[in-house]
Amino acid sequence: MKRNFVFAALFAFAMSALIYAQARSAPDWTTQGFDAQRTSWMRVDPYISIESLSKFQFIWKLKVDNESRHGNALTAPVALGNLMTFRGFKSLILVGGSSNNVYGIDYDFGTMFWRTHHNYAAGAREYAGSPTCPGGMTLPLTRATPLNPPTQLAFFGFARPPRPAKGDVGAPGKGAPQLAEIAARIAARDSRGGGSDAPASAVGGGRAGKPAAAGRGAAPAAAAGAAAATPGGRGPNFVFSVAADGLLRSIIPDTGDLAVAPAKFLPANTTATGLIWADGSVYAATKNTCGGVTPALYAMDYMSENKPIITWQSDGASIAGLALGTDGTVYVATGAGESEYANAMVALHGKTLKVLQTYRTKTDPFITTPVVFTEGDRTYVAAATETSMHVLDAASFAAPVVRTEPQANVRFTGDGLATWRDPVGTRWLLTSGSGANIAYAFSANSVAERWRKPLVNPRTPIVVNGVVFALAAGNSNANAVLYALDPATGKELWSSGTTITSTASAGMSAGTGQVYVVSSDNTVYAFGIPLAIN
Numbered sequence: 254m255k256r257n258f259v260f261a262a263l264f265a266f267a268m269s270a271l272i273y274a275q276a277r278s279a280p281d282w283t284t285q286g287f288d289a290q291r292t293s294w295m296r297v298d299p300y301i302s303i304e305s306l307s308k309f310q311f312i313w314k315l316k317v318d319n320e321s322r323h324g325n326a327l328t329a330p331v332a333l334g335n336l337m338t339f340r341g342f343k344s345l346i347l348v349g350g351s352s353n354n355v356y357g358i359d360y361d362f363g364t365m366f367w368r369t370h371h372n373y374a375a376g377a378r379e380y381a382g383s384p385t386c387p388g389g390m391t392l393p394l395t396r397a398t399p400l401n402p403p404t405q406l407a408f409f410g411f412a413r414p415p416r417p418a419k420g421d422v423g424a425p426g427k428g429a430p431q432l433a434e435i436a437a438r439i440a441a442r443d444s445r446g447g448g449s450d451a452p453a454s455a456v457g458g459g460r461a462g463k464p465a466a467a468g469r470g471a472a473p474a475a476a477a478g479a480a481a482a483t484p485g486g487r488g489p490n491f492v493f494s495v496a497a498d499g500l501l502r503s504i505i506p507d508t509g510d511l512a513v514a515p516a517k518f519l520p521a522n523t524t525a526t527g528l529i530w531a532d533g534s535v536y537a538a539t540k541n542t543c544g545g546v547t548p549a550l551y552a553m554d555y556m557s558e559n560k561p562i563i564t565w566q567s568d569g570a571s572i573a574g575l576a577l578g579t580d581g582t583v584y585v586a587t588g589a590g591e592s593e594y595a596n597a598m599v600a601l602h603g604k605t606l607k608v609l610q611t612y613r614t615k616t617d618p619f620i621t622t623p624v625v626f627t628e629g630d631r632t633y634v635a636a637a638t639e640t641s642m643h644v645l646d647a648a649s650f651a652a653p654v655v656r657t658e659p660q661a662n663v664r665f666t667g668d669g670l671a672t673w674r675d676p677v678g679t680r681w682l683l684t685s686g687s688g689a690n691i692a693y694a695f696s697a698n699s700v701a702e703r704w705r706k707p708l709v710n711p712r713t714p715i716v717v718n719g720v721v722f723a724l725a726a727g728n729s730n731a732n733a734v735l736y737a738l739d740p741a742t743g744k745e746l747w748s749s750g751t752t753i754t755s756t757a758s759a760g761m762s763a764g765t766g767q768v769y770v771v772s773s774d775n776t777v778y779a780f781g782i783p784l785a786i787n
Contacts (some may be wrong), residue, residue: 276772292625308783346777352389380543387522390496392528398531526746550583621670628697712724
């Protein structure tokens, strides 16, 4: 009887945790463009919909202590919901700052949960910066991202509002069990002289009688366990960042401490793009010659002990961005240059970076990050030059499936495309250009423009559960404005008006009923559906 009671209690606890995790949140926004394919399409959200936009509003804002550098300020947030911390369950957004800072923000309450600063550790002197090469942290943060786009439906169609965080109950007078672990981490950090950029050590250090390996530090037990990954799966539950020194740092999301010692990844003082952890590897590309380097794609085998790095050189052509297919293929869009890879989309093997296919426009440089999507049994890769959008069949780069003809009133801009499929099966491609977001309907061999939304300095739109969000980043004469649009017509359904008091420093991200905008004055804004917290 007693055994049955224990099993029943354990089952009830497991089911309650499952319901909490399933009902609490939409899929996490883990990387630039939401997923490895850079679609900027969050398929489900338990709160945001066309029907709920009457409740959509400004929720909170939080100014952080970052210092902008030549227009480079905060990065678009990545999200982590249902994190078990010493304060109970927490849901965080993680934001990078140009001053080599990383911020963990409680997105239920708009309060700082932790902050960490990456001490510059490269041999070369840190670059002071310029408008072309701003220096500091130029890459957005990333979490481990699956190769297949994530979807997560609310549990039985029901989504429970967030609750105040509650810690586990420990022994009388001892507090929550996690407090001892956190206190030990803090004490260890303080004993290192207060430096915030060293790995947290497990209580008691390494193995008995053996110091931690030189130059690596000892990962805490929880972190070591989290580092296990399944090919193509979710990977370690860390937040990854690359600061001005080019080192890859693996951050424990509940404290902001480092899980392991920083690992050499990119050259110092570069301007980079596309940081992502996928299928056991970390990818990023240096965009131009900032830091005295040539543009290249870098790939680190993160799951190997010595974390080896391989590169693909574009032979001088600038790199606009990168995306991954569901099979692990890496697609790179390049800009101007004299090499055979200039003005091209290049498909590379994800583990060897061997060139698989190349498509060139010859004279028209690509300016956007690629986006990858599937229709039926065909996979497509799309990117834009200043004058045309090119859509390729991933099976053959011989010629584009679709290439829009240059138009006098269309000049594409922005850092990427967005794509989604509506409930009736129409595939949409959303772009930024000519002072507007432009929506195209895509078929197997054609695209047709359907609508335009005029914007001041438009950023790449995002799609959340069928709602298109557009961001006018603003300029010296206008502050940023966030809009919610009808996906079929582009009709404005909601606007943030004058709420944002600066220009936007990056694109948007979203999750669990909220959309996030970061501004050039180092403020994080949350807009969404207000949720009762009880």
